Amino acid sequence: MVILGAGECGARTAFALRENNYDGPITLVGDETHLPYERPPLSKSTLIDEPGHKPIAAMEQYRQASIEVRLGVKVVSILPAERSIAFSDGGRLPYDKLLLATGARPRRLPETTPSHGRIKYLRTFEDAVDIRSRLGTGKSLAIIGAGFIGLELAATARKMGTNVVVVEAQPRVLMRGVPEAIANVIATRHAEEGVELRCGVWITSMTESDDKVSIMLADGNNIEADTAVVGIGALPNTSLAEAAGIDVDNGIAVDETLRTSIPNIFAAGDCCSFPIAVYGGRRVRLEAWRNAQDQGNLAARNMLGGNEAVDSVPYFWSDQYDLTLQVSGLSDGAVSTVRRDLGDDSFILFYLDAEGTLISASGIGRGSIVAKDIRLAEKMIGSRVKVNAEALASPDVRLRSFLST
Amino acid sequence: MSDWIKVCAMDNINEEDVIRFDHSGKTYAIYRSPEDTFHATDGLCTHEKIHLADGLVMDDIIECPKHNGRFNYKTGAAKGAPVCVNLQTYPVKVEDGAVFLQVA
Numbered sequence: 001m002v003i004l005g006a007g008e009c010g011a012r013t014a015f016a017l018r019e020n021n022y023d024g025p026i027t028l029v030g031d032e033t034h035l036p037y038e039r040p041p042l043s044k045s046t047l048i049d050e051p052g053h054k055p056i057a058a059m060e061q062y063r064q065a066s067i068e069v070r071l072g073v074k075v076v077s078i079l080p081a082e083r084s085i086a087f088s089d090g091g092r093l094p095y096d097k098l099l100l101a102t103g104a105r106p107r108r109l110p111e112t113t114p115s116h117g118r119i120k121y122l123r124t125f126e127d128a129v130d131i132r133s134r135l136g137t138g139k140s141l142a143i144i145g146a147g148f149i150g151l152e153l154a155a156t157a158r159k160m161g162t163n164v165v166v167v168e169a170q171p172r173v174l175m176r177g178v179p180e181a182i183a184n185v186i187a188t189r190h191a192e193e194g195v196e197l198r199c200g201v202w203i204t205s206m207t208e209s210d211d212k213v214s215i216m217l218a219d220g221n222n223i224e225a226d227t228a229v230v231g232i233g234a235l236p237n238t239s240l241a242e243a244a245g246i247d248v249d250n251g252i253a254v255d256e257t258l259r260t261s262i263p264n265i266f267a268a269g270d271c272c273s274f275p276i277a278v279y280g281g282r283r284v285r286l287e288a289w290r291n292a293q294d295q296g297n298l299a300a301r302n303m304l305g306g307n308e309a310v311d312s313v314p315y316f317w318s319d320q321y322d323l324t325l326q327v328s329g330l331s332d333g334a335v336s337t338v339r340r341d342l343g344d345d346s347f348i349l350f351y352l353d354a355e356g357t358l359i360s361a362s363g364i365g366r367g368s369i370v371a372k373d374i375r376l377a378e379k380m381i382g383s384r385v386k387v388n389a390e391a392l393a394s395p396d397v398r399l400r401s402f403l404s405t
Numbered sequence: 406m407s408d409w410i411k412v413c414a415m416d417n418i419n420e421e422d423v424i425r426f427d428h429s430g431k432t433y434a435i436y437r438s439p440e441d442t443f444h445a446t447d448g449l450c451t452h453e454k455i456h457l458a459d460g461l462v463m464d465d466i467i468e469c470p471k472h473n474g475r476f477n478y479k480t481g482a483a484k485g486a487p488v489c490v491n492l493q494t495y496p497v498k499v500e501d502g503a504v505f506l507q508v509a
Binding site for chain 2: 012015019038040054057058061171289290293317324367368369371372397402
């Protein structure tokens with residue numbers, strides 16, 4: 001078994017193969033030099049704490065599980081005809097089954113001309129360490145993009161005393177996948193914390209000099225900052241798959257069992273698009289920590305001959321200041337919304353389709369106050385539960401009761 | 406062994422739910438199972454120190470609210486990634502409608 005991509009999904013797959021009693025060789029191949037590590041802290045604690053990455057598992061655990069980890073190596077091609085992958089040094093590695101867990105990379109901003117190292121992207125541990133050195137009292141940071149990464153970084157940078165301005169082309173923050181009422185709570189909080197949010201304006205150019213980054217906006221204004229970080233989404237790493245003749249459709253296209261269009265090659269995690277059963281089989285690609293884990297577990301079982309379909313419901317979370325935002329499911333296709341107030345300014349918005357079936361839930365509150373209900377909502381979405389809107393709105397009605405009807 | 410510490414009235418914990426209980430600088434999670442038995446474990450997930458009392462109880466499992474680490478709350482056993490370190494469990498008893506915890 002060969003796993004290409006040593007991130008959350010790849011590492012999970014490797015261990016899951018052993019947990020499912022596979023006793024043959026497993027090789028986990030990655031181009032970074034670190035053992036697989038957790039990425040969610042990169043926009044949060046990694047920037048505040050002493051730099052150090054949090055490995056998903058220690059080397060000893062890989063040894064105990066007899067998982068060979070090949071790090072810092074570059075794969076140049078997949079050769080399906082001979083069932084092997086080729087490395088940049090000319091070496092080959094044969095496989096019986098291959099998993100592509102190649103992840104995603106930051107989307108680049110075309111208007112930029114990087115020249116002095118002041119325009120950054122945040123994806124790897126090294127990126128986080130570099131950005132960390134540019135944060136602090138008296139320093140200024142411009143963030144391009146008010147998505148999860150941009151806003152988490154903004155919150156963390158403010159905690160460290162950095163002057164922060166966020167530029168977003170869309171009319172509001174978190175336009176993708178987060179309801180407006182919840183996005184407004186986040187935006188208000190950022191403003192209270194001193195973050196300057198500029199939505200609905202796009203960048204015409206971004207240039208660097210020895211001491212600053214200059215960002216020209218379409219409204220004629222200009223922003224200057226010590227550093228700029230671009231967080232405008234991610235693109236799936238599909239080039240190796242494409243070159244090998246594997247179908248690609250906004251990600252490496254897999255079927256509901258995570259099989260690609262070429263036999264014995266699977267794909268999972270951020271890099272793949274898959275038909276999602278709970279939403280009628282429409283094709284989606286998810287960039288989410290738990291999706292990487294769930295699909296890693298599933299890929300392992302199917303690489304060992306299983307034929308299980310993806311049955312999970314999308315789930316995302318974000319921490320900013322003391323607020324936690326959690327989203328379960330996809331809200332496209334909703335015809336009505338139900339609000340459930342949980343006290344202490346925390347609330348959940350539930351989205352129902354025309355039949356009254358719950359299809360999505362988004363919540364925000366301090367700490368993990370919405371977590372239980374969002375997790376229950378996720379199970380309700382997965383079970384295609386039809387709900388009574390009045391009961392759903394009442395915090396006195398336990399969500400668990402909807403699952404037992 | 407120390408004394409039994411009163412946690413709360415048993416009705417303060419819903420069936421299939423968990424609450425947080427702090428005592429002597431330590432956080433515990435106190436559970437009421439679907440079979441109406443009471444249990445206690447360390448209150449913080451061994452992965453990232455998240456409060457388990459914010460998590461979801463399903464059958465014998467407590468699921469951490471943030472990264473979905475799962476434990477059997479009756480035995481403390483970690484049930485797969487991202488957790489690998491078990492939770493310590495603590496004796497619990499119910500007397501006169503109240504829940505008591507025995508801390509080590």
